[in-house]
Every structure is written in C-alpha cells, then in structure tokens.
Amino acid sequence: MSKAHVYKRDHVNTDEIIPARYLNTDDGAELATHCLEDLDTEFVKTVQPGDVIVAGDDFGCGSSREHAVWAIQGARVGAVIAHSFARIFYRNCIDNGFYPIELPGAVDKIHDGDEVEVDYKQGVIHNKTQNKNIPFKPLPDFALEIINDGGLLEHIKKC
Amino acid sequence: MPMTITEKIFARAAGKKTVEPGDLVNAKIDMIMCHDVTTPPAISMLKQHDIDRVFDREKIAVTPDHFQPAKDIKSAELHKRLDTWAREKGIRYYYPIGKAGVCHALLPEQGHIRPGEVIVGGDSHTCTYGAFAAFSTGIGSTDLAAAIATGQLWFRVPESMKFTLNGRLPVGVYSKDVVLEAIRRIGTDGALYKAIEYVGPALKDMSMEARMTITNMAIEAGGKNAIIGFDETTRRYLLGRLKGKQDYTVFESDPDAKYCFEDTIDCDKLEPLVAYPHLPSNGRPISECAGEAMDQCYIGSCTNGRIEDYRIAASVMKGKQVRIRTLIVPATPTVWRQANDEGLLNIFYDAGCVISAPTCGACLGGFMGVLAAGEKCVSTTNRNFVGRMGHPTSEVYLCNPATAAASAVEGKLADPRKHL
Ligand code: SF4
Numbered sequence: 001m002s003k004a005h006v007y008k009r010d011h012v013n014t015d016e017i018i019p020a021r022y023l024n025t026d027d028g029a030e031l032a033t034h035c036l037e038d039l040d041t042e043f044v045k046t047v048q049p050g051d052v053i054v055a056g057d058d059f060g061c062g063s064s065r066e067h068a069v070w071a072i073q074g075a076r077v078g079a080v081i082a083h084s085f086a087r088i089f090y091r092n093c094i095d096n097g098f099y100p101i102e103l104p105g106a107v108d109k110i111h112d113g114d115e116v117e118v119d120y121k122q123g124v125i126h127n128k129t130q131n132k133n134i135p136f137k138p139l140p141d142f143a144l145e146i147i148n149d150g151g152l153l154e155h156i157k158k159c
Numbered sequence: 160m161p162m163t164i165t166e167k168i169f170a171r172a173a174g175k176k177t178v179e180p181g182d183l184v185n186a187k188i189d190m191i192m193c194h195d196v197t198t199p200p201a202i203s204m205l206k207q208h209d210i211d212r213v214f215d216r217e218k219i220a221v222t223p224d225h226f227q228p229a230k231d232i233k234s235a236e237l238h239k240r241l242d243t244w245a246r247e248k249g250i251r252y253y254y255p256i257g258k259a260g261v262c263h264a265l266l267p268e269q270g271h272i273r274p275g276e277v278i279v280g281g282d283s284h285t286c287t288y289g290a291f292a293a294f295s296t297g298i299g300s301t302d303l304a305a306a307i308a309t310g311q312l313w314f315r316v317p318e319s320m321k322f323t324l325n326g327r328l329p330v331g332v333y334s335k336d337v338v339l340e341a342i343r344r345i346g347t348d349g350a351l352y353k354a355i356e357y358v359g360p361a362l363k364d365m366s367m368e369a370r371m372t373i374t375n376m377a378i379e380a381g382g383k384n385a386i387i388g389f390d391e392t393t394r395r396y397l398l399g400r401l402k403g404k405q406d407y408t409v410f411e412s413d414p415d416a417k418y419c420f421e422d423t424i425d426c427d428k429l430e431p432l433v434a435y436p437h438l439p440s441n442g443r444p445i446s447e448c449a450g451e452a453m454d455q456c457y458i459g460s461c462t463n464g465r466i467e468d469y470r471i472a473a474s475v476m477k478g479k480q481v482r483i484r485t486l487i488v489p490a491t492p493t494v495w496r497q498a499n500d501e502g503l504l505n506i507f508y509d510a511g512c513v514i515s516a517p518t519c520g521a522c523l524g525g526f527m528g529v530l531a532a533g534e535k536c537v538s539t540t541n542r543n544f545v546g547r548m549g550h551p552t553s554e555v556y557l558c559n560p561a562t563a564a565a566s567a568v569e570g571k572l573a574d575p576r577k578h579l
Contacts, residue, residue, distance in 0.1 A: 011347055011438065015544040019551075020523040024226060024233035026200035026300075038546040058348040061381060062544060063523075064197060064283040066299035087352050087383055088283055088297055095301035142183065142313070152301050153208045156309060 002050040002078050005043060006112040012039060012055045012082075013062035014089065018071040020063075031067055032074030049076035052118070054110045056082065060089025069096050079118050081106045081125065081136075094143045097151040101125070103136045110134075161413035163319040164386050165354040168294040168410055172277045180318040180417075188218070188306050190271055192280030194262045195223035199240040201281065201304035213248045214310030217403055220271045221245045222254040224261050225519040230526040252402065260491025260517040263287040263375060263461035267367070268491055270400035274389050275408035279306055284461050284541065286377040290370035291397075292389040292409060297378060317383045319354040319412075320345075320420040324361035326427035331576035333471070334369035335463060335539070335559035337361070338376045339432040340424055343442035350382035353419065356412065357387050361426040367396040368467040375462045376541050379439040388412070431575055433537075434557035437545045445562060445574045455536040456481065456567035457548070458560055459488030459515075460522040463539035466497045468560040473503040475564035475578045476510040482570030485512040486528045488520055512567070524548045530555075537566040 016039040018031055025031065036043040036053075053072070059082035060068060069092045072080060080093070081101040093100040099120055103109070110116060114129040125134040139147070149155040160177045162170065170178045172186035193201075198221070205211050213219065223241055226234035238256075245253040254265060263284050266272055272288045278295035279285060281303040288295035298306065306312050322341055328334070342349070355377050362370065370387050377385030389409045397407075433448050435441040458464070458472050469489065487507045489495040495517060498504050504514055521528030522540045530536055530549030535556065538548070543555035558566070561575035568578065 013544045015524075015542070015547050019546050020225075020525055021529075023196050023523075023525075024231060024237060026203070038551045058351065058381065061347060062283065062378075062542065064281060064285075064297040064299050066197065066200065066301060069299070084348070084351070086348070086381060088299060088378075091302060092299035095299060095305075152305050153204055153210065156305050157208060157210060 001115050002052055002117060003048065004052050004054050004110045004112060004114045004116050005047065006054040006107055006110060007039065008056065008107045010056040011058045011061050014060060014065050014068040015062055017060065017068040018065065023065060023067055026067060026070065028070040028074030031071035035071040035075040044075065047075050047077065050078040052079045052081055052116055053077055054081045054106050056107055057084045059085050061086035064088045066092045069093055069098060073098055081110065094146050095152040097147050099139065099147055101136050103134065161415040161417065163354065163356060163412040163416040164292060164388060164410045165294055165319055165384060166316060168275055168277060169314065169316050171275065171408065178316045180316050182316045183313060184316060185311055185313050186277050188279055188310050188312060189276035190278040191219045191306055192262050192266055192278065192282065192285055193219060193221040194225060194282060195227060195237050195241055196225045197281030197300045197303060199237045200300040201307060202240060202244045204301060204304045205308060210308050212308050214308060216249050217251045219250050219307065220252040220266050221250050222259045222262055222265055223256065224259060225523060226525050227256055227259055227518055228516060258492060261461045261464060261519055264465055264490035264494065267291065267371065268493055270402040273401065273404065273407035274393065275410050279312060283378045284375050286382065286384050287371050287375040287461060289374040289377065289384050289386040290367060291393060292386060294384055296384045317352055317354045318419040319356050320350055321356050321358060321418040323423045324357060324359035324426055325423055326361055326425050327364055328361065328426045328429065331431055331561055331579055332429045333559040333561065334365055334372045336429050336432045337424060337426060338373045339434050339442040339557065340429060342376060342380045342440045344422060345380055347379060347438050347440045348381040350377065350380040353382055355380065355382045355385040357385065362387060366467060367392060368465040372462055376439065379541055431559055431562045433562065433572055434543055436543050436554040436556065439541065439543060439557060445572065448572050449574050451572040453483055453537045453566055453571055454534040455483055455528065455530065456485040456563050457488070457521055457528060457536055457538040457540060458486065458563050459490060460540040461490060462541040463560050464488060464490030464494065466494050468539060469498045469503045472560045472564040473506040475561050475575055476568060477506050479510055479568045481511045481567040483567055485567040486515060486521065487512045488515045488527065489517055491517050521548050537563050537572060539563050
C-alpha cells in the first residue's frame with residue numbers, strides 16, 4: 001500500500017533532500033539512507049517502497065545535484081507530487097525516467113498517511129483513504145518519450 | 160520579430176531565424192563545465208550506456224572544486240574518476256589540483272566564457288556566466304552526460320524578466336546587495352523557468368567580478384539564467400584572456416523585446432543587506448539587524464571569492480582583529496596569488512583569519528569550516544538553506560564582503576560603512 005508523506009511547505013530544497021555532506025558518493029542505495037534527512041529524520045525509517053512524497057511549491061530548489069533524485073529513487077519512492085517543481089530537479093526527474101507530478105493544491109488534497117495510487121496513463125491519483133480521484137496534468141509528449149525510454153541516455157541512444 | 164538577448168542566443172544555437180518563449184529547441188552547446196561532484200556520475204552513466212564518447216575535447220573545462228583537496232577517501236575516489244577520465248579523453252582544459260579553483264570563478268578568469276554562446280555545467284550556479292552576455296544554466300548529471308556525448312541539449316526558451324538598475328551604488332553597498340534586493344522582491348521562485356535580464360546605468364560602474372555576483376544568484380530566485388549585455392567592460396575583460404577561439408557574437412535585446420515582468424532598483428537607495436536563514440530572499444537592511452551575534456565568518460565562493468571581494472574585505476579588516484573564527488577562501492589559485500601579491504593575505508593573517516586553498520569547502524558544508532549545532536555564520540556565499548554549511552540547526556547569514564568583514568571584526572552583524 002502506498003502511503004503519502006506530506007510536507008506542508010514550499011521550497012523543499014536539495015540540501016534537505018540530500019545534504020552536501022553525503023555527496024561524496026553517487027550510489028543510490030547509500031544516498032537513500034539519508035533521503036530527506038535534514039527535513040524529516042523519521043522519513044527513511046518509515047518509508048516503504050511505492051510510498052509518495054507530497055509537498056508545496058518549488059520542490060527540489062537549490063543545487064543541480066541529481067543525487068536528490070537518486071536518493072528518492074533509491075528509497076524506492078513511487079512518486080513525488082508537488083504544487084510545482086524547481087527547474088533543474090524537474091529536468092533531472094525526467095532524465096532518470098521518474099515522473100514528477102505537478103498538482104496545484106496537492107497538500108490539501110492528500111493528507112499525511114493517506115493511501116494513494118497513481119495511474120500515469122489516465123493522469124489520475126486515486127486517494128483511497130478519501131475515496132477521491134484527483135486528475136493531474138500529464139507531461140508534454142517529448143518528456144513522456146524520454147520517460148518511456150527509461151531516461152535520457154536510453155533515449156539519445158535511440159535517436 | 161523583436162527578441163531578447165537570451166532568445167537571440169537560442170535562435171542562433173538552434174539554427175533558427177527566430178524563437179519565442181515556450182518554444183522547445185535543440186541547442187548546440189558551446190562550452191561545458193565539469194566538476195568533482197556531478198561529473199563522475201555522468202562519466203559512469205556514459206560507460207554504462209556504452210556511449211563513452213566526448214563531442215569535442217576542446218569545449219569542455221574540468222576542475223575539481225567542491226571537495227578539493229580531497230576531504231576524505233570517497234571524495235578522493237571522485238577526483239580519481241574525474242582525473243582518469245579527463246586524461247583518457249584528452250580534455251584540453253583540465254585544471255587539476257594546483258590549477259583548480261571554484262568552477263564559476265575559474266572558467267571566466269581562464270577565458271572560457273564567450274558572449275553569445277550556450278554554456279552548460281553540472282552545477283546550479285552555472286548561471287554566473289550570463290554576466291558575459293552568454294546563455295548559461297545549470298544541469299544535472301544525466302543532462303551533463305548527454306551534453307558531453309552529443310554536444311546538444313533540448314531547452315524550453317524561457318520568458319524574460321527585466322530589472323533596471325538605476326543610480327550608483329553608495330559606499331559600503333555592492334552588487335551583492337543588488338541581487339539580494341532583487342531576490343527579496345521576487346522570492347526564491349519568482350523567476351522559476353525564466354531568464355532575468357539586468358540593464359541600466361548602475362551596471363556601467365560595475366566590474367565583471369561585480370556583475371558575476373549578480374548573475375551567480377539567478378538560481379536563488381529559481382531562474383533558468385541571468386544575463387547582462389555586452390559593453391566596454393566586457394570587451395576589456397576578455398581581451399587577451401580568451402582561450403581557443405578568439406571571436407564571438409554580441410547580441411543585444413531589441414528595444415521592443417517582450418518581458419513578462421519589469422522592475423527598477425534604485426541603487427542610490429540601497430543599504431547593505433543581510434539575508435537571514437533559511438532563504439536567500441530573507442534580506443534585511445543592516446540597520447535593522449546589526450548586533451546579532453555570530454560564531455563564524457566565511458569570505459569566499461563563486462559569489463564573492465574574487466580579488467575585488469578580498470580587496471573590499473581587507474580594506475575593512477586592515478589593522479583590526481577579528482573576534483570570531485574567520486575563513487578566507489580565495490576562489491582560484493590566481494585570486495590567491497594576487498591577494499598575496501597585493502598584501503591582502505598579510506592583512507587577513509594579521510587580523511587573525513585562517514587562509515585556505517581554493518575550494519568550495521564550507522560553502523556547501525563540505526569541509527574547511529563546517530558549523531556545529533546552533534552556530535551562526537555570516538557569509539559571502541549564495542545559499543542559506545537549512546544545514547547548508549553544517550549541522551541542520553546551524554544558520555547562515557548572506558551578505559556582501561564588507562559586511563562580512565565588519566561582522567568578523569565586531570563578532571556580530573555589523574554595518575560596514577563605519578569601517579570603510
Ligand atoms: S562555491 Fe558554493 S555555490 Fe559556488 S559552486 Fe562551490 S559549492 Fe556551489
């Protein structure tokens with residue numbers, strides 16, 4: 001069951017997602033053990049594969065470290081749903097085949113601990129706890145192509 | 160169709176006559192910046208994907224900076240991966256330790272930034288190079304890998320915002336205060352996905368170093384890039400400095416180009432600002448915050464670690480003693496050498512500062528001055544996020560080099576104007 005970890009705030013930055021003191025490695029599994037450490041020390045203890053992170057505006061702002069995406073993927077987070085994303089983080093997600101879900105008002109539509117399921121094809125989040133279907137705006141086609149190819153490098157290999 | 164500088168650069172790089180905001184373009188990359196944190200993963204990805212090629216070994220500049228000299232075994236391994244790759248591929252502009260410096264100070268100083276070009280780097284502050292009327296932006300490791308292999312990347316042409324800088328900067332107020340003011344006004348996501356163009360008479364008096372402080376912090380407002388037009392100051396800076404290709408194209412924004420936002424900053428009216436934790440947009444005038452006790456002062460980074468910044472800091476510290484631990488971290492070996500030749504390092508030494516080799520060091524909480532729980536650091540860097548320089552409960556206060564130096568001398572946030 002995918003549980004939502006909701007952070008009711010804007011500007012969750014890359015220093016919080018993966019502090020610079022851990023950037024001396026690029027190993028996803030190792031990075032995952034520090035995922036969101038400076039925001040919520042409980043996160044890595046409670047996160048289960050497939051869980052989703054929900055936050056406000058400007059998620060992933062700050063540095064260009066792709067380690068932030070790798071830490072989240074390494075923690076086997078199923079999705080990040082935010083009101084909006086910082087530009088480089090957004091691009092890094094797509095490059096890694098990880099779908100960033102933009103959803104204005106997300107922190108009000110999904111509560112901490114809610115059970116959710118994301119249907120990427122339909123562009124809908126099923127909030128099972130609240131028994132609601134929440135549509136989100138799909139990514140533009142070129143970004144979907146990159147994601148469907150499994151990331152940018154697989155994509156350019158094809159081109 | 161009227162276009163901004165940023166749009167004209169994209170049109171050229173994409174081989175089109177015109178582009179407009181929102182267009183997706185495939186742009187040719189003219190220069191790539193690589194450092195020790197984000198490039199080693201890019202190299203590994205290329206190997207994994209069997210696309211182990213380099214599009215042009217003359218168009219890549221490589222320097223270890225974040226954890227150099229290596230702070231621990233793992234960072235030494237990163238450096239080794241970077242070094243092996245750079246040598247194996249015959250990267251023409253590789254700056255190993257001894258020549259290495261903070262990337263965004265090093266590349267312009269060493270003549271790798273040309274007006275009109277598209278420059279990307281595996282670091283969010285790559286936007287710094289916009290001071291040279293170039294388009295430059297930060298990218299992650301996968302984009303970096305793709306750029307290294309193909310020399311191309313897709314971009315969405317950004318809308319442009321415009322700040323007009325009027326008047327002249329008063330004594331004790333510097334370009335850092337201008338950019339902190341701009342971010343204070345629009346917020347840390349006020350320029351999300353956008354280009355920020357700076358124009359106006361106040362720029363005329365600003366050196367390239369001072370301009371780079373402004374463009375450096377575009378990302379602190381969420382911006383894709385910042386850009387400042389070409390003028391005589393740019394031309395003189397580039398003269399005799401450019402490596403490789405000597406010619407470049409100068410683009411200017413058309414008078415009727417479209418901006419999605421316009422604002423004016425009256426530089427005469429600015430005071431030194433201090434951005435309080437934990438956002439760069441929390442700027443407060445020094446008159447309202449002087450007296451706040453500090454534990455450490457840091458003068459360095461790609462924002463304010465250039466020679467001009469040390470001249471300013473030294474003019475404040477000369478003949479005085481610092482009351483808190485103070486780190487002087489020249490951004491490049493050339494800056495270090497020049498500060499030494501000009502006697503600035505002696506001034507810092509006599510004042511009780513510690514002087515480091517060029518590195519990013521504590522700017523990102525790497526090493527060389529990380530903070531303990533609850534400690535406060537007044538810093539000339541660009542980010543004051545939670546845990547940026549050390550323990551998650553430590554705090555970073557961003558300001559110009561004179562304010563940092565004055566605060567070091569007083570041991571608390573201090574108005575530099577009484578020390579100048
Ligand atoms: S000096 Fe600081 S902000 Fe600049 S590149 Fe280094 S870590 Fe990043």
